[in-house]
Amino acid sequence: MQCKAEVTVMFRKSILDPQGAAVERALKAHEGGADISSVRVGKVIELTVDGPDAKSVEEKVKVLADRILANPVMEEYSVHVEPLS
Amino acid sequence: MQCKAEVTVMFRKSILDPQGAAVERALKAHEGGADISSVRVGKVIELTVDGPDAKSVEEKVKVLADRILANPVMEEYSVHVEPLS
Structure with a gap:
């Protein structure tokens, strides 16, 4: 079963996000910002994963997110999986 | 009314994504990848926006995404807005 997985990785709230601060300044300088x-x-x-079912794909993607895609010391991540029809 | 908006920006499907290719190689090299x-x-x-209602916030964020956050020539974006309780 093919699933589409989406892993979102953000800095933890307690970690300074200079890129976000720069974008905020640019947005505020714009009309309506x-x-x-x-x-x-x-x-x-975004990734496509082949697996027996959506649940086991989610487990697998969580392991990969924790070990490879995110740095859990500084970042938090969320995983969203949905089956491809 | 305060809303939380999330703008996701991805390269268009027709544009080569070398970062994605590098991540794919790293994931495939891992057990279970x-x-x-x-x-x-x-x-x-992710941004917090103040506005009269969620619909007008979504309109505003779409304009900002189109002009500042994404490059519509190479990238596509999606906007998701939800009210903060």
Whole structure:
């Protein structure tokens, strides 16, 4: 069964995010950007995974996210899996 | 009304994604990574926006995504807005 997995990796809230701060400044300088705050920039990794079912694919992707895609010391990640029809 | 917006920016399918290819190679080299394909890496920008309602916030964030956060020539983006309780 083929599934599409999406792993979102963001810096932990306690870690300074200079890229987010820079983007926030750029947005605020734009017309209509005054109402914007708390900008944070992260990564998203989309992958196609073959596995027996969505649950086992999610388990596998979580292991890979923890070991390879994210640095759990500084980053937090979320995994979303959905079957491809 | 405060809303949390999430803008996901990915390279268009027709554009080569070398970062995705590098991540795919790293994942395939890992135990259990043989079933993985079509890896693409993008950016996710989380922001808090103040506005009259979720719909107008979504309109505003779409304009900002189109003009500042993404390069529509090479990238495609999606916007997801949800009200903060």
